[in-house]
Amino acid sequence: MKTKQSIYDRVKETLAVASQLVIASPVKLPPKLVIVAKYVALALGVLEAVEGAAKERGGEDDEGE
Template sequence: MKETIKTVDLPKERETTLYDRIKETLAVASQLIIASPVRLPPKVVLTAKYLALALGVLEAVEGSLRDGEGAADEDD
């Protein structure tokens, strides 16, 4: 009987996770709502603006954490 040998793949740089896809979808949806030429209820537009702001802050924090990890690795 032949045995199959499983090989280990090289790690990918950055796989898109469910979290990343949800973040990206929310960002696109909020941008579409804000830029839509159709008159939407003010609460919907305001919520989309706050969501876009929150996603921007989240991106900035995640980016600084990634940069901080890279800088910590270089110092060692």
């Protein structure tokens, strides 16, 4: 049984797929569009890394600060 994704997760996944398609497209696209797609892919990668680190750290307390 599939779990229901939030709107945020669906938008994030859709943007990731769209940016990958634009970057890998064999068709000559405007350079600005390709640059924007690369930045979107980079931003989504950073966002995923931050979310993953936040989930790992979720059980820890901030005693050291």
